[in-house]
Amino acid sequence: MSIKISKIWLLAAMLSCTSLLSAAAMEENWNDFLHYTAIGRYELAKSKAEALIESDPDPVKMLELSQENPRGYSILLRVYNSNEQLKDAASSIIDIIEEGRYIKRTDPEIIRREIKRLSSTIRGRIKAEKRLRNSGEFAVPYLLNAIADESRKDEMPYITAALGKMGRDAVRPLCAALQMKDVAVKSEAVRALGSIGYSEALPHLKLVWETAETEDIKKLAEKNIQKIKGSALKVSSSDLFFTLAEDYYYHKDSLKPNTEFDFANVWFWDNTQKRLTREKVERGYFFELMCMRSCEWSLKADPETGEAIALWLDGFFKAQQTGIEMPEYFGQGHADAMTYAVTAGPEYLHQALARAIKDKNDYITLNLVEALAASSGEASLLESFGTSQPLVDALEYDNNAVQLSAAIALGGANPTKDFVGSSLIIERLSTAIMQENADKFGEDKAAEYADRAFDVLDKLCSARNRIVKVSKAQKTLIRVIRSDSDKYRIEAAEVLAFLKTAEAQKAIANVALSEDFDKSVRMSVFDSLIHSAKLHGSKLTDEQIDKLYSMTASRAIDSELRESAASAYGSLNLPSEKVKTLILDQARS
Known part of the structure; x- marks a missing residue:
C-alpha cells in the first residue's frame, strides 16, 4: 500500500515539475518574442512566436502573462496590424489569449x-x-x-x-x-x-x-x-421597442457588444427548460439581429405597429448585406429577406424604402425596389410616404441599378395617371436597352436589365399607355436595331412597330430588306414591319417600296423570305397597279 502511495506522489511530483517547466518555457518564449520584436530582429521573433504556439500553451496562463505586461500586449497588437512578417504568428497568439479570456470569464x-x-x-x-x-x-x-x-x-x-x-x-x-x-x-x-x-x-x-x-x-x-x-x-412599450430597434439599426455606441471577444451573444428565455439560453453570433451583424428582435418585440406588444415591420425588413436586408451566414437560431430553411419583403406588401415596403433612400444604402434600396416591382400594382407603387413617393424618388437615386429597377417597376405597372418624374421612366429604360452600364454591372446583368426593359416597353406599347411616352425612346431604339445584337435588333423592331413615325417604320424596313442579316432575323423584322404597316399605313420611301416589290417578284430569293416580303408589301395597302404588274409578270402568254 505504501509503495502505491509513493508511486502516486512521485507521479504527481513529476506532473507538477513538467507543468512548471512548461510554464517557464512559455513565459521565456513570450518574453523573447517581445524582446526580439522590440529591437527589430523579426526572424528571431518569429521563431520564438512559433515555438510558443507549438508548445500548446495554457490559454488562461497566456492571458495572465499578457495582463502582467500591458506594454508587451500593445507590441503584440501593433505587429499584428503593421508587420506582415509577424502578422500570422501574432494572430495565433492573440487567439490563444482571447481563448484564455473567454475561459476565465465563462467557466x-x-x-x-x-x-x-x-x-x-x-x-x-x-x-x-x-x-x-x-x-x-x-x-x-x-x-x-x-x-x-x-x-x-x-x-x-x-x-x-x-x-x-x-x-x-x-x-x-x-x-x-x-x-x-x-x-x-x-x-x-x-x-x-x-x-x-x-x-x-x-x-x-x-x-x-x-x-x-x-x-x-x-x-x-x-x-x-x-x-x-x-x-x-x-x-407604450411598442414605441419604446421601436426606438430601441432604430438605435440598434444605426449602431448606437452604448449598445455595442463586449469588445473583448470576436463574437456577440443573443439571449433567449427557454420556457420549457425555464432558463436563459444564448446564441453565439458574428459581431458583423449583431446590431442588425438585435434590431430585428426589437422590432419583433414591438409587434408582440402591439401588432398594429406597422413601422416595426418596415424596419425589420431594413434590418434583415442590412444583415444579409454583410455576407455572413445567418445565425443558427434562424433554423434550417429560414426564408431570406426578399421572401419576407415580397410578402409584406407595398405599405411597409415604401416605409422601408424611404429609410434606405435616406440612409443612401444601395443594397437595401435596390432590393426593396425589386420587391415592389415583384409584388405591387400601379396604385400601390405610386403610394406616398410622408411628403414623398419613395419609388419615384428611386428614379433619381445615385445608383444606376436602382434607377433602372425603379423605372422597370413603375413602367411595368402601366401607370394611367401622370406624376412628377414620369418622364424619367423612358430615360432609364433607354439606358437599359443600350446596356450602357455593362462595365459597372457586367455583361450578364446589363443584358438582364435590357431584357426586362424591352418587356416593359412592349407592355406599355400594347396597352397604348399615354403617360409614359415610348416615342421618346425612338432614337435609342433605332440605334439598337442597327447594333450588333440580333436578339435586341428583333426586340427593338417589335417596339418601333408601335411608333407612328416614318423614321421608326423605315428603320424596321432597312433591316428586313438588308441581305447583311440572317434569314431568321429578317423574317422576324418583316413581322414587325407588317405590324407597323397595319397600325400606321405606309411610311416607307419609294426606294424601299421598290426594293420590297423586287423581293416579292424575284424567283431567286428564298421562298420564305419572299412570302414575308409579300405579306409586308400587302400590308402597306398600296395602289393596285403594282399588284396587277406582279400578277401579269408571272402569267404565261
Missing part, C-alpha cells in the same frame, strides 16, 4: 464558486462581486438560478445585491429573463435592471408594467422605470 465552476463567496467575508464578497462583473453577461444565468434555489435563502441578500451591480453587460440577458413566470425571480431581475440604470431596459420594463401578473410587480416595474427615465411611463 461555470469559477462563476458558481464566486457566487458562493458572496456570502463569505466582506473582503471575499468584494472580490467575488468584482470577478462576477468581469464575467458579465455569462454570470447572469447562474445568478438567477441561485436566486431561484430556495435552499439558498440565507445567501439571497448578497446574490441580489451583486446582480444589481453587474453593469451594462448584464442588461440583455436580464431583459430576456423578464419572460419567466417565476414572479419572485422576475422581481429581482426588474430591481437589478433599475439599479444598473441603462435605457436599453426601458421597453422590457414597460412591457412588464403593461402585462403585470400582479399589482406588486406592476408597481415594482414602475419604480424601476422611474429610476432610469420616468417619462418612459408615458410611452
Whole structure:
C-alpha cells in the first residue's frame, strides 16, 4: 500500500515539475518574442512566436502573462496590424489569449464558486462581486438560478445585491429573463435592471408594467422605470421597442457588444427548460439581429405597429448585406429577406424604402425596389410616404441599378395617371436597352436589365399607355436595331412597330430588306414591319417600296423570305397597279 502511495506522489511530483517547466518555457518564449520584436530582429521573433504556439500553451496562463505586461500586449497588437512578417504568428497568439479570456470569464465552476463567496467575508464578497462583473453577461444565468434555489435563502441578500451591480453587460440577458413566470425571480431581475440604470431596459420594463401578473410587480416595474427615465411611463412599450430597434439599426455606441471577444451573444428565455439560453453570433451583424428582435418585440406588444415591420425588413436586408451566414437560431430553411419583403406588401415596403433612400444604402434600396416591382400594382407603387413617393424618388437615386429597377417597376405597372418624374421612366429604360452600364454591372446583368426593359416597353406599347411616352425612346431604339445584337435588333423592331413615325417604320424596313442579316432575323423584322404597316399605313420611301416589290417578284430569293416580303408589301395597302404588274409578270402568254 505504501509503495502505491509513493508511486502516486512521485507521479504527481513529476506532473507538477513538467507543468512548471512548461510554464517557464512559455513565459521565456513570450518574453523573447517581445524582446526580439522590440529591437527589430523579426526572424528571431518569429521563431520564438512559433515555438510558443507549438508548445500548446495554457490559454488562461497566456492571458495572465499578457495582463502582467500591458506594454508587451500593445507590441503584440501593433505587429499584428503593421508587420506582415509577424502578422500570422501574432494572430495565433492573440487567439490563444482571447481563448484564455473567454475561459476565465465563462467557466461555470469559477462563476458558481464566486457566487458562493458572496456570502463569505466582506473582503471575499468584494472580490467575488468584482470577478462576477468581469464575467458579465455569462454570470447572469447562474445568478438567477441561485436566486431561484430556495435552499439558498440565507445567501439571497448578497446574490441580489451583486446582480444589481453587474453593469451594462448584464442588461440583455436580464431583459430576456423578464419572460419567466417565476414572479419572485422576475422581481429581482426588474430591481437589478433599475439599479444598473441603462435605457436599453426601458421597453422590457414597460412591457412588464403593461402585462403585470400582479399589482406588486406592476408597481415594482414602475419604480424601476422611474429610476432610469420616468417619462418612459408615458410611452407604450411598442414605441419604446421601436426606438430601441432604430438605435440598434444605426449602431448606437452604448449598445455595442463586449469588445473583448470576436463574437456577440443573443439571449433567449427557454420556457420549457425555464432558463436563459444564448446564441453565439458574428459581431458583423449583431446590431442588425438585435434590431430585428426589437422590432419583433414591438409587434408582440402591439401588432398594429406597422413601422416595426418596415424596419425589420431594413434590418434583415442590412444583415444579409454583410455576407455572413445567418445565425443558427434562424433554423434550417429560414426564408431570406426578399421572401419576407415580397410578402409584406407595398405599405411597409415604401416605409422601408424611404429609410434606405435616406440612409443612401444601395443594397437595401435596390432590393426593396425589386420587391415592389415583384409584388405591387400601379396604385400601390405610386403610394406616398410622408411628403414623398419613395419609388419615384428611386428614379433619381445615385445608383444606376436602382434607377433602372425603379423605372422597370413603375413602367411595368402601366401607370394611367401622370406624376412628377414620369418622364424619367423612358430615360432609364433607354439606358437599359443600350446596356450602357455593362462595365459597372457586367455583361450578364446589363443584358438582364435590357431584357426586362424591352418587356416593359412592349407592355406599355400594347396597352397604348399615354403617360409614359415610348416615342421618346425612338432614337435609342433605332440605334439598337442597327447594333450588333440580333436578339435586341428583333426586340427593338417589335417596339418601333408601335411608333407612328416614318423614321421608326423605315428603320424596321432597312433591316428586313438588308441581305447583311440572317434569314431568321429578317423574317422576324418583316413581322414587325407588317405590324407597323397595319397600325400606321405606309411610311416607307419609294426606294424601299421598290426594293420590297423586287423581293416579292424575284424567283431567286428564298421562298420564305419572299412570302414575308409579300405579306409586308400587302400590308402597306398600296395602289393596285403594282399588284396587277406582279400578277401579269408571272402569267404565261
